[in-house]
Amino acid sequence: MYDGERFSVAVVDNDQLTLRMLTLLIRRELPQSTVVWTCRRGQDAVERCLASVSRPDVLLVDMSLEGMGGVEVCRRVRAATAGVALIGVTSFSLEHYAADALAAGAQCVMDKARVKDICDAAVALANGRMPRTRYVSDLTAVQSHVLLAAKAGSGADDETVxxxxxxxxxxxxxxxxxxxxxxxxxxxxxxxxxxxxxxxxxxxxxxxxxxxxxxxxxxxxxxxxxxxxxxxxxxxxxx
Structure with a gap:
């Protein structure tokens, strides 16, 4: 998906403090990346991912978002495009979200507290590799996109669909x-x-x-x- 060294990251999480801390830690751990935006609503994240001017290379998705949940965010983004790497993150049980999130197009689901591991996964995905973590998808982003786009019965993004x-x-x-x-x-x-x-x-x-x-x-x-x-x-x- 991405052959260069630099890549962009975005984060959607319903807690403002968590957003600030994740942003600071990502900037510290990943000097080769740029945090292009953060938001607290799932719908906002989907809209920004579908717009080419604001689409990140990697999106961190809080699984327990209010309103539109993290699984639905992953599903809508992945059905529309294969061009965004999706990492589900949560402070709760990984087992509770993993199966649904991976089926919805996330490439992996990780513990929100393990920021360094999340950053390692972001680097891998941004450079076209699968991350080494427990809950990881068997499908590439393109394969998930094809399946979900066909299931949704819609072709969303002219650049990637x-x-x-x-x-x-x-x-x-x-x-x-x-x-x-x-x-x-x-x-x-x-x-x-x-x-x-x-x-x-x-x-x-x-x-x-x-x-x-x-x-x-x-x-x-x-x-x-x-x-x-x-x-x-x-x-x-x-x-």
Whole structure:
């Protein structure tokens, strides 16, 4: 999702003191990140994540939000976009929230008090890796997005969403799959696993720029406008 060193973080928590403390600790632990915004309402967090000008690379979501709960925040954000890494955080039992939050598109659920571990998870997710923690999703953000977008029956964000009906049209044509070269299929398979261009390049012995070229070619054949749409269409073709 993110190949550079710097990345942006946002936090939604209904406690103002917690927001301040998390912001201070994140800035101390992650000098390579920028806390772009914080808010106390789930609806505000969803709206900011869906707007390209305010969309963070990583969102920390308090599970026990008032009004729109943390699980619903994760579900709405993930159904709309794969472009935001979601970390569920809570001061209460992780077991109470983990299953629902992961099913709603969160990539992991963590103890709010373990800020350093949360920061390590944010770095991993911002750089296209899965965090090493107990409650972690088996799906990449793209895979969760495709499933939740299809379930919701809506395509929300033009930058990161492939419409379910468009993906179905692609899947219906076997000629599309056959048109991809072996290397393009290999690259798309690794993209669908959530690997970055740099990781794929190292695995295949080619440069990251070459990986991006293969993705661009595959995207054209899949009728997609960008990498995320291409991965979504590829995943649909595998079902």
């Amino acid at each position: 492939t419409r379910p009906d468009a993906a179905a049209d692609v899947a219906a044509s076997g000629a599309v799959t056959a048109s991809l070269t072996e290397r393009e299929r290999e690259v798309m398979r690794l993209c669908a696993e959530g690997r970055s261009s740099q990781e794929i390049g190292m695995m295949l012995g080619i440069g990251a720029s070459s990986v991006k070229t293969y993705v661009m070619r595959a995207a054209r054949k899949l009728g997609a406008r960008n990498r995320t749409q291409a991965v979504a269409a590829w995943l649909m073709l595998q079902n």
